[in-house]
Amino acid sequence: MSVVTRFAPSPTGYLHIGGARTALYSWLHARQHNGRFVLRIEDTDRERSTDEAVQAILDAMAWLDLEHDGEIYYQTKRFDRYAEVIDQLLAEGKAYYCYSSADEVEAMREAARARGEKPKYDGTWRPMPGKTLPEPPAGVDPVIRFATPLDGVTVIPDLVKGDITIANSELDDLIIARADGTPTYNFCVVVDDMDMGITHVIRGDDHVNNTPRQINILKALVGDDGPLPYYAHVPMILGPDGKRLSKRHGAVGVMRYRDQGFLPSALLNYLVRLGWAHGDQEIFTREEMVAHFDIANVQGGASTFDPEKLLWVNQEHMKAAAPEALIGELAWHLARHGVENVAEDRLTAIAAVQQGRCKTMAEMAEQSLFLFRDVEDYEPKAVKKHIKTATPDLLAQVRDALAALDAWDGEALAAAVKGVAEGNEVGMGKVAQPIRIALTGGPVSPSIDDTLELLGRETTLARLDQAVAAFRELKAGA
Template identity: 70%
Template sequence: MTVVTRFAPSPTGYLHVGGARTALYSWLHARQAGGTFRLRIEDTDRERSTPEAVQAILDGMAWLGLDHDGAIEYQTDRSDRYRALIGQLVEAGHAYPCYSSAEEVEAMREAARARGDKPRYDGTWRPAPGKVLPEPPAGVDPVIRFATPQAGETVIHDLVKGDLTLPNSELDDLVIARGDGTPTYNFCVVVDDMDMGITHVIRGDDHVNNTPRQLAILKALIAIGAAGEHAEPPHYAHVPMILGADGKRLSKRHGAVSVMAYREQGILPQALLNYLVRLGWAHGDQEIFSLDEMLAHFDIARVQGGAATFDPAKLLWVNQEHIKSTPADALADEFTWHLSQQGIDPADGPPVTDVIEVLRERAQTLVEMADKAAMFYRPVTGYEDKAVKKHGKPPAADRLAEVHAALSALEDWQPEAIHAAVHRVAEQAEVGLGKVAQPIRIAVSGTAVSPPIDQTLWLLGREESLARLTAGMAWLREAGQGSG
């Protein structure tokens, strides 16, 4: 059997991290088996589905690198297929028109509650041998209800939760087409999974209650010969919800939940995938996973059944570990994107891979790294008062002049040679290295904070470093703080 999984979001908003985890689990399960991963857009909710939301989902999937196979399926393109099958189910007696109003159905449910039963439609319009149906009311477009089997039970062999059993007598006669003829979610999903040959449905456990209803519809479709070669129900795996720290379902009140919002915050796609795969699954005590390691070790059957808690601090830690370990050239494109968000053109300074190597140990996010990197691509436009008061006092300008002379004489503009030159200036002046390095930092960055001074000057380059030192000296002297 060729494994075929799917991710089927509704385009009513951004790609949520919960959806991204479901997509990841489905993608991993398919790729491990050499199978197929399909993408389906469930856009039958015309009022809430938007092209912008579709694009947001596609952007999120592309950024995460969760590539799909084949064309994207859109439910709105399949209306004729749904209507044809609904007609066949009615003709075969597996579905029927129902003329009960919404108010009447609610009254039926209230009566059931009063009896202590589960609230449900009472089957007024369901055909049965010898039963006389009411006269259809004039001017009413009926909904179509699925005639759920009333005897026996439905067993779901869930790969995560184990076997789940539900008596069919507890299932309602589900509406599968509205009064205007449009099919409902639970029917479309079944037809789509059947026609796409989905072998494994991996989704959130908020869908558990839908599964027995969908299985019943699928069995009816198989019985009327609609399934063709896909005449076996799929395997189901209902993965746990993701909760916030307060134990409630993850939402905007807990912070960012959009995948692309995490990109904007400087999270790497591989770090987000790493964090999400661990929300409900483990491989020993390992915390950091490459995508290859996820593919090697992930097992949908070992996903825990209980809910997982989203911890933003843990995500930051995972992200920093990936920043430190990912090759600089593999970080370059994403880092360049963050520089561009700050209006920085990398062509105006050192190679981004060199900057990444210097800054990677000091940044939890790429936003933080881009902030620290800005000094290499933008001119100094001012000097921080606090830094000048602490480190710009006389004879700071004289020290800068000595450094300028020492650096100008260097033949080899490399960190080792730069470090040695700055160290010689400090030794000759009989002061600690900080008394020389801090004025340099102020001159070349405008602040007292930068990477190690030898790496900072190396990245800036000879010409830019000497120019900034000259400008810093002039400013300190003019301000009356630089010379002894």
């Protein structure tokens, strides 16, 4: 059997963390079995679905690099197919027209509750042997209902929760087409899964109640012995307070995590571990996830989202990455600060210096802005602490020592600065911190030799000249 999985979001908002984990699990299962991963946009809710939401989902999937196979399917482009299958079910007596109003159906359910029974539609318009149906009311457009089996059970073959058995008597005759003719979600899903050859449906466990209804419709189309997909209902993600993850926990669209500086590889690594484990391993490459993931080993209980753990995973991915692998995200974050068109070799050099010092790519970009922006002022606290009467002369000596260098590399730069410190019989801190303030405006930067090398000769010498003049003027007026 060739494995085919699908991710089928509804474009009514951003792609959230729960959806991203479902997409990842589906993608991993397909890749692990050399199968296909289908992307399907379930946009039949025309009032809530928007083009902006569709694009947000596509952007998030592209950023996460969860590439789909083949075309992207849109349910709104398949209405002719749905109508064809509905006509088939009607012709075979497996679906029927229902003229009951919403108020009448609610009254049926209330009556069932009063009798202590399952609240559901009572089958008034369902054709039955020997049953005389009422006369259709004039001017009423009927819905179309699926004739759910009246007895027996439906078994959900669930790879996470184990087989789930539901009595068919507990199920309603589901509406598969509204009065205006538009098909409903549960019906469209079945036709899509059948037509696309989906073998494994991996989705959130909030869909468990839908699954027996969908299985019965599918059996009506392919027969009791026809192919049914396996299901894997993945438990929900909880916030730190034990409640379902929501906006109040900081749960946002996937692309907001990019805004915050997380790497896609780190986010996927964190998500795969929300409910699945491979021994004690915490950090996974994409290749390792594909090699080791097993949907059958996903835990049955809910997982808790931990922002601090995600931050740690991200930092580990940043430290382990080849510098050139970080330059795409670094360039993207720099561009948000107005810094664009930076050469790849310079981005690589920046990433190599900064990747062990930062927890996020947003932080890396912010801490690298000094390389691209002139120093307009100096932090008052840093100046007060580190700029003394002798400092301008020390910086002038550093400037001259650096200007005399033939090679502008870390080893030569470090030796030049050290030589000034030793020549004046002062500790490195008396020289290094003033250099940082002169070059960046503040007391924090990478190592002095890295800072000097990244800035380059011309910029370094110009900023030192500026700082010497500024600090001399400051001390003269003190």
